[in-house]
Amino acid sequence: KQEVTQIPAALSVPEGENLVLNCSFTDSAIYNLQWFRQDPGKGLTSLLLIQSSQREQTSGRLNASLDKSSGRSTLYIAASQPGDSATYLCAVRSSWGKLQFGAGTQVVVTP
């Protein structure tokens, strides 16, 4: 049974620092992994999708890596800004259809 874990549950950094968010999963047989951002009271915004055959994916200040064999993904956000404050969720797809989510990491970037 696939389990997805995100550590830490909460993170606070000063503006300008790089953010490192971790996601681990127990079953390496995945199709892909998706990172989302959720602002309070809002829906989920897809940030990056990494296919199982890829090692990393980049979009602007965001970079996500995937090490399928060790069951880990890391989301890096360079030069954090207060607008990056949100909850970040990772989700893996290991079967047709369903995404399995971690509990998320709540990020606060202080000015």
Added chain:
Amino acid sequence: EAGVTQFPSHSVIEKGQTVTLRCDPISGHDNLYWYRRVMGKEIKFLLHFVKESKQDESGMPNNRFLAERTGGTYSTLKVQPAELEDSGVYFCASSQWRERYNEQFFGPGTRLTVL
């Protein structure tokens, strides 16, 4: 291009009443999913439609929940009768036909409160 839309954004009902949630996926997306987050827990999968057919409903909690997708377009999720533990945020998502390789795009969610 319009994103996934959900209606209503909030619903407050009494225990025992019926509520129907609606989701309109991104135009042209054959795959539609329902998820929910109950207080303090992770977002959990409920079910998956491919066009009008239910592909996987393994996450539906019990027979008080009924999902339909008329003509392969919008979908409704009915809860009848609602119980206190049904309170939470219900999300809808959609993706294109190459389902397993494509991103799922989420709607803003419907916050359901059962009193």
